[in-house]
Amino acid sequence: MSNLTDSELGGMMQLVRGTQWYVGMFGDPYALLLRAQADDPYPHYELAREQGRLYQSPLGSWVCTGHALAAQVLADPRFDARTADGGTAAQHVLALDDSFLGLDRTAHDRLRERTATLLGPQAVERYRTLTERVGGALLDGLGAEFDLAADFATPLAVGVLAELLAVPTKDRARFAEHCPALGTALDAEVCPQQLAPARALITALRWLRGELAARPDTGLLDEVAAAGGDEAADDALAVAVLLAVTGIPATSSLVCNAALALLADPARCEEVRSDPGLLSKVIDETLRHDPPVHLRSLVAREDVRIDGQLIAAGSQLVVLLAAANRDPEVFCDPGRFDPHRAESAALLGGAHHELTAPLARLQAEVALRLLLDRLPRLRQDGPIVRRRRAPVSRAIARVPVTAA
Template identity: 40%
Template sequence: MESYLQSSRFIWSMGALGDPYALLLRGQANPYPLYEEVRKRGPLHLSRVDTWVTADHALGNRILRDGRFGTRTVAGERVAPQFSSLDDSFLKLDPPDHTRMRRLAIPLFSPRHMGTYRPHVEEVCAELLDRLDPVSGFDLVKDFSKHLPIALIRGLLGIPDEYREKFDHCCHGAAQVLEGFVSPEHLGELQLTVDGLYEVFADLMELRAKEPGDDVISRLVAAEREGVLTTSEAIGICGILAVAGTETTTNLVANGTMALLNHPEQWDMLRADPELASGVVEETLRWDSPAQLATRVAHEDVELAGHTLPAGSLVAVLLGAANRDPEVFPDPDRFDITRNTKTEHLSFSGGPHYCLGAPLARMEAAAAFRALAARLPDLRQTGPEERWMSASARGLRQFPVAAG
């Protein structure tokens, strides 16, 4: 806790001196002007918080794919304050441990599985919209986008009905870990929700050891028995699937819907042609990505963009800035669901840490956009939205809307 407080105070003081990266770490409702300040400083520069920072798409992509960089130091230590046990998941590991654990999760996101998931996702979208009273109004985040991915993850993990309420509550609470620098008063509460989530998984691993089923936890129990991974690693995989697998889609749907309503001509295009939903997904990921920041550490001395980065140097790839790099995306600040570019955005990272759940998030969000356009064609915002104040995750806490 004390190290967190010291780090937080240092960041605030460097932000007061005008360092754009420090200001971003303090949390911004609109980070995009600060991204341009970073871009003006060149492809790569050393910030006052002793982190090398880039807003350049080509350089960011290179760093994410470069095996000389990792998410931990060579000694295996974390490179940022740890906010909870969930923050020690396999996403924060480097090869070979990351590779070993990632391999266990890959089959869940195969094209074959995507085909079986889609009907269920469309059914959940319809059920959620059936419960709403659009004329009176509802909160798009709390009443729709939060519930869509969690319903699918529940099925993947095989969460029994008696654990559903606790699982949902802990998933929503644990999502704060994705914010990065949360306030000190929330750290204890955050750990309690993560502990509750892990308790659910520990209970279910015991259950599935006796009564195996066709679900992720049963497969992880089998892998544990074969000595492929430990119990704590299996629980960690469940935790990251539950939290990252729900919050990315939640924020993607909310960010995309807000962008559509703020650009009525784009909303009209989607209403006229629901097949443009996949275009909405990709442009939202580029224009207002749920993931805004990826941090890496140099495992050896690296020559990069005219600079020498000593081993141990921290590097921050500003994903949201790279996705609006004018050298890659013409007219980058324009939201255009028909945009056709040959270069992919960096919203799902790159290299060994490319997001496993990318196909699932894309499929869920596209189904949500199609359902909203078909069922609520006159959807409109009815009050002020509230955003997460985070450097790493961009999404909405609340988004009041109505239709009819």
């Protein structure tokens, strides 16, 4: 994509955007989701559910809404990020090879095995003190009124990762400047971005890979590569890029969505403040009720018959995670935020999110604890502004809060 001229890149994205917009005019819920113009996509998820737990959109994509079927698809090795020969589905917008989002299941299994002692659920506890330090310093520098996303949640994730990757002090401002562009990668795969953000994403990916490749023997890169093997250096680079591309936006969304859910219910907020043991349940319920990743795009590597439908090799199958996580056949009163619910766990966003999820959870837990302990009067102080053209991340751009 970096070799395309602005005219070629812009023209290609305009064509895809026009197709999605046209199909959405006739009421297809998946096309309406890809338009990503509504602040609340959940009515579109319900419309998609009415089409069946697996249906084919006029865009050509197969769309899965049911929780049990979604779990089956996500675990099925016949569905992966790319076709057997490395290709993408016809509906795929940008092939962002520099992002490592196209790695197959085998590669992700290797990355998780290689990083189990660094980024596994128990291993990330080693970063708790670091996260507390970064988060505490951010709060020290904020006044009574600030933006929960732009001033706290995102800088927290950026700051922690900069420390883990040992980004030189002189480069940290530029690293932070590129991170918002990197956070659009998941959305850009399925929803055409405007030309300037798309070009910024391509530039940010090139810069990040260049910076990391230039110093492979520092920070987490060195620790991952220390496991040895022929692919050690490439795997270390992949882990670092995925932490930036998927881990930072996921952490920011998880912090904001969890905090906003608590602030909307003062009684619940006070309950969690007095019982820190509930924080883990709050995060679990946030991952179900309003997850950082709303859909997962997969490709059939061969002809697959599932749920009575034949999915031809090379076809795109999109799992609507946010719809599946509110499946009324699984979750009682699914639209209600309830950390005490006992139903099945939420479905997450696929292989690369399994890699970055433990660190995102840890940072969200620390962030919520800091906000609850240090800002007892914290409340939302204005409307939430979400980034447009973000059907995967539903990313929060701004949300003003006040601690006065």
